[in-house]
Amino acid sequence: MEKVEKSPISTEEEEDTEMGEGDVVENPKASSKSSSDSESSDSEDEAEQNEQLQTLESELSTNPSNYDAHVQYIKLLRKRGEIEKLREARENMNALFPLSPSMWMEWAKDEASLSDDSGFEAVEKLYERGISEYLSVSLWCEYLNYAQEHDPEVRQCSADGISKARNLFERAVTAAALHVAQGFRIWDAYTQFEQAILLTIDHSDIQAKEKQVQCIRSIFHRHLSIPLANLRATLLAYKAWEVEQGNALDAESDTVDGISSHVASAYQKAEEMYNARAHHEEQITRQDISESERFQHFVSYLEYEQSFGDPARVQILYERAITDFPVSSDLWLDYMRYLDKTLKAGNVVKDVYSRATRNCPWVGELWVRYLLCLERGHGSEKEISSVFEKSLQCTFSTLEEYLDLFLTRVDGLRRRISSARGDDVLNYSLIRESFQQAADYLSPHMKNADGLLRLHAYWARLELKLGNDLVAARGVWESLLKTCGSMLEAWQGYISMEIELGHINEVRAIYKRCYSKRVSGTGSEDLCHAWLRFEREFGTLEDLDHALQKVTPRLKELQLFRLQQESKSVIEATDKREKTSQKTAREKRKSGSSAIDEQSPAKRQKNTSQYQKKLHEKENTQGKNVAEANDGEGKKGKVDKPVNEQQMKDTGPGKTRLYTDQCTAFISNLDYKANYEDLRQFFSDVGGITSMRILHDRFTGKSRGLAYVDFVDDEHLAAAVMKNKQMLLGKKLSIARSNPKQRERESFVLNAPGGHEDASNRSGIDGSSASKESVESPKGSRVPQSTASKRVENFQLKGKNTFAVPRNVRPLGWTSNKPETREEGDEKPKSNDEFRKMFMKT
Structure with a gap:
């Protein structure tokens, strides 16, 4: 801290300009030039300072909450010596923020240097304001020294002056003497003051001298019983002072030998306590x-001190902490909770709350606790109202903090009005004004919020109980519905109030207003059902019929709307899922193709053949019945697509691709985006599924909207058929029992490579197929079955195409007993003459 001399606010520091006798000015022109340069530099500095002042003044006028701007403004004014502006700037800053101890010391010293002893009271008030904001041993010591030097009564050592000084020292001891690191400074100053008083007492006044000696000895004993730094130096000073009083002690020894037992015991305990805290003191001062x-x-x-349960020591440590961290709201809240638990109420607690809200005005909980503290201490309505109005000028981070503040204010008014205690005459109009103020502020920002509902419900209840005004209570609910008309709870609260009052017709009128409203969630349905329930419990049969007439079409409309919304959400989710899977498949193909492209065609064919061979051997070892797919291998040198491991796993040992459709449901009008999981969920209430197969287009791979679901028995199949015309992903499914009549054709299809696909997977001359189907095993894993992977050599497909005919749907005129016919094109080719004769006949 820079020490302020006699004129600390001077514009410039005075320099010694006197010259010695031997000094000679060798170059007057150079001296003149130097002087002009200095004047030019000073003028430039002054212009720069003026510009800074204007900038800071403009900033503070637009943003008075700028703490740093206040600090810079005060420093610049102090440098320029503008006393009146400096006082005003300090007052303006302190009106918004607490000042640091160093700023208070600087302010007090500046004012002390500008006034004589007649201005002692003004400076004394500055010190009092400073010590009330933060704990500072240095500020206390400055205050004590100033009082001894400039207070006329203390300086004259009059009885009143000595008593006044002692009271000030005792206040300092209470406030700061337990400060482990610096508290000894207060005790040392106190001891020195009393020793100075001893010197002023006449030697002949033995009684007065003995009384003063006992006073000094008592201060030493108190000092030695407190765990403070520099405790051994205090013990040596005490023993030296006792030697001066004629007691035989070893003043050079730092042991307790020679002093009274109770003082020695207290000293040893204090030393142990200090040693236990030395580590903590070292950590917080690093x-x-x-x-x-x-x-x-x-x-x-703090946790360590609280474990010992000494409130005074804990409070001192909290004060030290908030002096170093004044804007830590968590620290202030912990401090408040501790005081509420230990001291409950009183001026000490109220002072802490006041300082907390000045340091962290943006924390709503601090203001709430402050209001509760004032009420707990039976504060006046004027004081509580003043604090509440100050809190509304602050900016909180959430609207809930404002709501909590308003509700706390109303709670206090309600309690005091209900108890009818205190000198203040309170009436219900204060509560109504507070509610209205809260509603005006919060309604634009808390639309359809639970907090706004809670506020109005509380308001309406108090209008009935304390205000005895039913019209006002209804007005509260009506004002809420203007803002939160789509909130179910708002209507329910209004209805509940009327039901409790027994106003049946009013309740019915409210239901007629709200049943057709669009309410969030399932609120619209809830209101419709609540109206019907109300009419059953309170209304006549005609009232119930009327409600049913109104509610039934509304419920149907809402049900249709829900189905549309659900279908839309399912489609969006399916689209997202498919896009993700397609992206993953593209990435896999991309990564796989890069490795294959690096190989030559011959090498790829060789590797594929080797892989096919290994896979075939593994399949035979596991008992997989997939040998039929490899019958044509080697006949024409074609390399088949390898069957992947998942397919072998899903097929399972001993399982074949023979589908007899003895207990199978055929599903059509299936949404193209439906997958096996959707089918499984759809039939989850039926159960008994053994496998599922969705038909896909051979070339595009997209679903054809057809599927087969196999069940374990007819009972489960019948239950599945009963779900015909039910919705899945927004489409009505057609579900029927699969019942093919052509056994010969079925046998032919079962032996074909496509398995279950009937004629839909018959291969052409080039061995390609027009469609494929994927198979779901009983375990739920998909097994895509590729058709035309092998050419079948034991048949030829001739005649008209019967491509992709479902097994329970046959072309017109095609029966199982119809004999097989041969097309004319299958006979021996005719010659030109035969053709000519055939046409000439016509």
């Missing part, structure tokens, strides 16, 4: 750690 680390050390230290 300069080589971050602020967050130091804060955590303070927290640990």
Whole structure:
């Protein structure tokens, strides 16, 4: 801290311009030039300072909450010596923020240097304001020294002056003497003051001298019983002072030998306590750690002190912590909770709450606790109202904090009006004004919020109980419905109030208003059902019929709307899922193709053949019945697509691709985006599914909207057929029992490579197929079955195409007993003459 001399606010520091006798000015022109340069530099500095002042003044006029701007403005005014502006700037800053101890010391010293002893009271008030904001041993010591030097009564050592000084020292001891690191400074100053008083007492006044000696000895004893730094130096000073009083002690020894037993015991205990806290003191005073680390050390230290349960020591440590971390709201809240638990109420607690809200005005909980503290201490309505109005000028981070503040204010008014206690005459109009103020502020920002509903419900209840005004209570609900008309709870609260009052017709009128409203969630349906329930319990049969007439079409409309919304959401989810799977498949193909492209065609064919061979051997070992798919291998040198491991796993040992459709449901009009999981969910209430197969287009791979689902028995199949015309993904499914009549054709299809696909997978001359189907095993895993993977050599497909005919749907005129006919094109080719004769006949 820079020490302020006699004129600390001077514009420039005075320099010694006197010259010695031997000094000679060798170059007057150079001296003149130097002087002009100095004047030019000063003018430039002054212009720069004026510009800074204007900038800071403009900033503070637009943003008075800028703390740093206040600090810079005060420093610049102090440098320029503008006393009146400096006082005003300090007052303006202190009206918004607490000042640091160093700023208070600077202010008090500046004012002390500008006034004589007649201005002692003004400076004394500055010190009093400073010590009330933060705990600072240095500020207390400055205050004590100033009082001894400039207070006329204390300086004259009059009885009143000595009593006044002692009271000030006792206040300092109470406030700061338990400060482990610096508290000894207060005790040392107190001891020195009393020793100075001893010197002023006449030697002949033995009684007065003995009384003063006992006073000094008592201060030493109190000092030695407190765990403070520099405790051994205090013991040596005490023993030296006792030697001066004629007691035989070893003043050079730092042991307790020679002093009374109770003092020695207290000293040893204090020393042990200090040693136990020395580590914590070292941690919180370290300069080589971050602020967050130091804060955590303070927290640990506080937990340690609280474990001993000494409120005075804990409070001093909290004061030290908030002096170092004044804007930590968590620290202030912890401090408040501790005081509420230990001291409950009183001026000390109220002072802490006041300082907390000045340091962290943006924290709503601090203001709420402050209002409760004032009420707990039976504060006046004027004081509570003033604090509440101050809180509304602050900016909180959430609307819930504003709501909590308004509700706390109303709670206090309600309690005091109900108890009819205190000198203040309160009436219900204060509650109504507070509610209205809260509604005006919060309604635009909390539309359809639970907090706004809670506020109005509380308001309406108090209008009935304290205000005895039913019209006003209804008006509260009506005002809420203007803002939250789509909120189910708002209508329910209004209806509940009327039901409790027994106003049946009013309730019915409200239901007629709200049943057709669009309410969030399932609120519309809930209101319709609530109206019917109300009419059953309170209305006549005609009232119930009327409600049914109104509600039934509304419920149907809502049900249709829900189905549309669900279908839309399912489609969107399916689209998203398919896009993700397609993207993954593309990435896999891309990564796989890069490795294959690096190989030559001959090498790829060789590797594929080797892989096919290994896979075939593995399949035979596991008992897989897939040998039929490899019958044509080697006949024409074609390399088949390898069957992947998942297919072999899903087929399972001993399972074949023979589908007799003895207990199978055929499903059509299936949504193209439906998958096996959707089918499984659809038939989850039926159960008994053994496998599922969805038909896909051979070339595009897209679903054809057809599927087969096999069940374990006829009972489950019948239950599945009963679900015919039910919705799945927004489409009505057609579900029928699969019942093919052509056994010969079925046998032919079962032996074909496509398996279950009937004629839909018959191969052409080139061995290609027009469609494929994927198979779901009983375990639920998909097994895509590729058709035309092998050419079948034991048949030829001739005649008209019967491509993709479902097994329970046959072309017109095609029966199982119809004999097989041969097309004319299958006979021996005719010659030109035969053709000519055939046409000439016609």
